[in-house]
Structures are given as C-alpha cells and as structure tokens.
Ligand SMILES: Nc1nc2c(ncn2[C@@H]2O[C@H](COP(=O)(O)OP(=O)(O)OP(=O)(O)O)[C@@H](O)[C@H]2O)c(=O)[nH]1
C-alpha cells in the first residue's frame with residue numbers, strides 16, 4: 291500500500307485545464323491565476339523531487355564527464371587544441387557519439403576563435419551552453435502539448451500506445467510506470483499483455499497493473515499477441531478507457547518473423563480504432579551506450595516507430611547517449627528511465643536534461 295502513497299491526485303485546477311485540452315485548446319504551461327498557494331507549493335515540491343531524481347540518476351554520467359574534464363583543465367590557463375582533443379575524447383567515450391561530438395567540438399572551436407582568449411575553467415559552462423543550444427536546434431521534444439504525462443488523450447476514443455524493443459530493455463517496467471502516472475492523473479488505463487511468450491512476463495505486468503489500478507487484458511501464455519491486442523482495444527473502447535498500453539515481447543530487429551508479428555498486431559488494432567496505434571514507442575537501454583544507438587538505428591529502419599524511451603540511465607556513466615540520440619534521430623525521445631521505482635520515469639526535456647547533467651548540486 292505504501293506505493294500508493296506516492297501517488298497524489300492531480301489538483302482540480304489542473305484537471306480543468308486538461309478538459310480544455312481535449313477540446314482543442316492548449317493548456318498553458320504556466321500556473322493558472324486560480325492556482326492556490328497550496329497547489330503551487332505542491333507543484334513546486336513535485337518539480338523539485340523530479341529534478342532531484344534526475345540529478346541523482348545522472349550522477350555517474352555527470353561525474354564521469356566532469357572529473358575527467360577537471361583533470362584535463364587542471365594546470366592550464368587557456369583552451370587550446372590539445373584540450374579540445376581531450377574534450378573530444380571525453381565526449382566520445384561518454385557515449386555522446388562521434389557525429390554529435392564532432393558538431394559540439396566545432397561549435398566550441400568557433401567560439402574560441404571568436405572570443406580570442408578563453409579561460410580553461412570556463413570550458414564546462416561553455417560546453418553546457420553549446421550542448422543545450424545544439425539540442426534546441428536539432429529537433430523537437432516529443433509532442434508535449436499534452437494533458438497527461440506527455441500523452442494527449444482524446445474524448446472520442448482511447449489513445450493507444452504500443453511498446454516495442456529488444457529483450458530486457460525495460461518495456462514492461464516503462465508501461466508499469468506510465469500506467470501509474472496516468473492512473474494517478476485520473477485517467478482510465480487499459481494494459482494489453484501481448485507478450486505471451488513467457489508466463490512470467492504476463493504475471494510481471496499484472497503486478498504493475500494491480501499496483502496502479504489499471505485494467506489488464508490477458509490470455510493464456512502462448513496465445514496470439516495480435517488477439518490479445520484486439521481484445522484489449524475492444525474492451526477499452528467498450529469501457530471508455532482513456533489510454534491503452536500494449537506490452538510486447540522483446541525481439542531483435544533482424545528477426546523477420548517477429549517483426550512481421552508487430553505489423554500484425556498493429557493491423558489488428560486498426561480494425562478496432564482506425565488510427566491505432568497512435569504511438570509506437572521503442573524502448574532502449576541507455577546503459578548499453580552505443581548499442582542503444584545502434585538499436586535505435588536498426589529498429590526505426592525495420593519497423594514503424596514514432597517515439598523513444600531511454601531507460602536505466604541511473605547507475606551508468608553512459609548517459610551521454612541521450613544527447614547523441616536526441617541530436618541524431620528524427621524520432622523524438624519521449625521518456626527517460628532513471629530507476630526501477632514507479633516514480634522513476636520522466637518526460638524527456640532537452641533543457642532540463644542538460645541542466646541536470648551539468649548541475650553542481652549533489
Ligand atoms: N535501474 C533501472 N532499471 C530498470 C529501469 N527500467 C527497467 N529496469 C529494470 O530492467 C529489468 C528489465 O526490465 P523489463 O521491464 O522486464 O524489460 P522488458 O523490456 O520488458 O524485458 P522482456 O519483456 O524480457 O523483453 C528489470 O529488472 C527492471 O527493473 C530503469 O530506468 N533503471
């Protein structure tokens with residue numbers, strides 16, 4: 291029961307704004323004038339908690355990059371070529387990726403040339419500014435003119451999100467966390483256990499569903515995943531659900547049969563709701579660094595994917611991979627996972643991410 295204590299109901303003022311979003315008007319990002327002092331304090335507390343979780347989750351990446359940067363800066367007064375070479379190496383070995391690193395270094399070189407003299411101790415803040423600016427320019431966040439944890443629910447039909455990815459990356463956990471966030475925001479959530487490969491997978495999902503209060507639709511182990519997805523959508527529509535989350539079994543992009551199975555699941559869902567699934571989210575394990583990058587490349591080429599979630603950023607020094615993926619891919623990063631707990635899923639915001647990566651608190 292303790293887990294439920296973490297979930298707090300969304301304040302009424304915010305819920306009203308959400309109702310406005312459903313009819314097409316956009317929710318203002320800032321507090322409404324009606325926001326009470328208590329609501330404001332609660333919101334600020336929540337934001338602070340999220341920032342702290344992100345800071346804690348990125349600690350290894352942060353210290354990895356900065357302790358090396360500090361060593362490189364020590365004893366030098368000026369940003370010179372040698373120092374830029376070292377910075378390049380630090381970024382590449384922090385899994386930012388070669389292409390993005392080259393762009394960052396070029397930007398810093400230009401700045402050094404422009405500013406003539408640049409103190410070596412300023413390098414950290416310059417790096418921060420350049421990465422933030424690069425990510426701002428290089429694309430967009432996943433649609434976040436949303437009412438609920440990044441997801442725009444509609445009035446007429448449930449929003450259908452299908453989760454895909456290789457084995458063990460965190461698909462089921464991400465669905466569980468998401469279901470909890472949405473349920474906490476007052477949404478009716480249905481989960482489809484379309485990973486019928488192992489009985490344990492269905493049970494694992496059931497635990498998450500029960501915890502969050504979502505309804506899970508399941509069949510026997512070994513049954514047709516498309517049939518589970520179909521049942522889930524039928525049931526969700528009949529019961530006026532707001533969101534449907536479909537879990538799928540882990541698979542590699544080069545297993546043709548399994549990739550075709552994903553198409554079959556998608557096609558069957560479209561028979562119930564013509565434009566479902568509204569979102570196919572690829573989950574990537576951030577702690578695998580460049581492998582996550584490769585998976586994003588291969589999976590997006592092999593099947594339809596329109597958002598990304600990058601998990602397990604806690605406990606790894608490879609968090610730089612989020613910068614590279616966010617810079618290089620057309621498909622936006624929607625969520626990041628910073629722990630195994632129910633609250634350890636965050637909406638990916640480029641600016642907040644860069645700020646956390648360069649924060650000096652804790
Ligand atoms: N530290 C950490 N662990 C995570 C995170 N997300 C998931 N995990 C853990 O990763 C392991 C695998 O997660 P699952 O959700 O079962 O992964 P999956 O993709 O559903 O796996 P398959 O269904 O077997 O393909 C579990 O032990 C999770 O607790 C995260 O953000 N941080």
Ligand SMILES: [Mg+2]
Pocket residue numbers: 461462463485491537538539540
């Ligand atoms: Mg799973």
